[in-house]
Amino acid sequence: MGQVLRFSGVALSHVGLVRTGNEDSGFVGSHCLVVADGVGGAAAGEVASATAAYVVSARSLAQPTAEPVALLRSAVLLAQAQVAAGVRTDPARAGMATTLTAVATDGSTFALAHVGDSRGYVFREDRLTRVTTDHTLVQRLVDDGHLSEADVRQHPRRNVVMRSVNGDLDEPGDVTLLRLALGDRVLLVSDGLTDLVPEARIENLLARYDDDAAVEALVDAALLAGGTDNVTCLLATVVDGNRPTLDLLVGAARDPRNVVDAAAVRMPRSA
Numbered sequence: 001m002g003q004v005l006r007f008s009g010v011a012l013s014h015v016g017l018v019r020t021g022n023e024d025s026g027f028v029g030s031h032c033l034v035v036a037d038g039v040g041g042a043a044a045g046e047v048a049s050a051t052a053a054y055v056v057s058a059r060s061l062a063q064p065t066a067e068p069v070a071l072l073r074s075a076v077l078l079a080q081a082q083v084a085a086g087v088r089t090d091p092a093r094a095g096m097a098t099t100l101t102a103v104a105t106d107g108s109t110f111a112l113a114h115v116g117d118s119r120g121y122v123f124r125e126d127r128l129t130r131v132t133t134d135h136t137l138v139q140r141l142v143d144d145g146h147l148s149e150a151d152v153r154q155h156p157r158r159n160v161v162m163r164s165v166n167g168d169l170d171e172p173g174d175v176t177l178l179r180l181a182l183g184d185r186v187l188l189v190s191d192g193l194t195d196l197v198p199e200a201r202i203e204n205l206l207a208r209y210d211d212d213a214a215v216e217a218l219v220d221a222a223l224l225a226g227g228t229d230n231v232t233c234l235l236a237t238v239v240d241g242n243r244p245t246l247d248l249l250v251g252a253a254r255d256p257r258n259v260v261d262a263a264a265v266r267m268p269r270s271a
Helices: 045-062 068-089 137-143 149-154 199-208 211-224
Strands: 005-014 024-028 032-037 100-105 110-115 119-124 127-130 174-177 185-189 231-240 248-251
Touching (some): 005 024, 005 100, 005 211, 024 045, 024 231, 032 045, 045 068, 045 100, 045 248, 068 100, 068 110, 068 174, 100 119, 100 185, 127 199, 185 199, 211 231
Antiparallel strands (some): 024 032, 024 248, 032 100, 100 110, 110 174, 119 127
């Protein structure tokens, strides 16, 4: 029998030093990792992020052996539908939206779903590699040759998100296979980290610390740099074995009242 791969990880979410509420959500489980960041300035960002994180994580828990690309594609569309339903239920939520970055596995293959400007990284052999592309105005300017990567962090419109989970069923996100191997470490973060902490510093902290200490060090680095936004970090190592890890929710996802409709995902019946 071949290897059965899964995640063993930790997560930490902090409100930051400026905001009064946490609109980030995160989930760490054996088969799924999720970060969602309620889009700044939009109504009920915490509802959008918690709903998206719940939909993806619950789908994974309900179907842990499902092919991960298909699983994430269906989960992103359901998250869009649930955000739209949340606005219909409460028109005061009009405009709510969230980023969504998630990795799922069936025990042998891995897939990545991404929409917005939260980020996903893989840390392998002491090298940090970004595996997502920001769906932002400044990234579009970079892609078109009108802005250099070095100028992104100082650009006044760096947080303008062009794609998100906002109830648009025509926005499926980017879902692709992700090549991971035993021992790889996967880092998913909200922009509360990456707006303030350079990738070189992130790489250095991952090289110095194990998962638990690294997550704390990353959040501390964002706070020391000003903590101007909510900051959420998920860090998980790809391990071998069937033993499940403890599922962990962080941020707005910890409050079930933020989820539009928990019954939208059908969980398997217990024996």
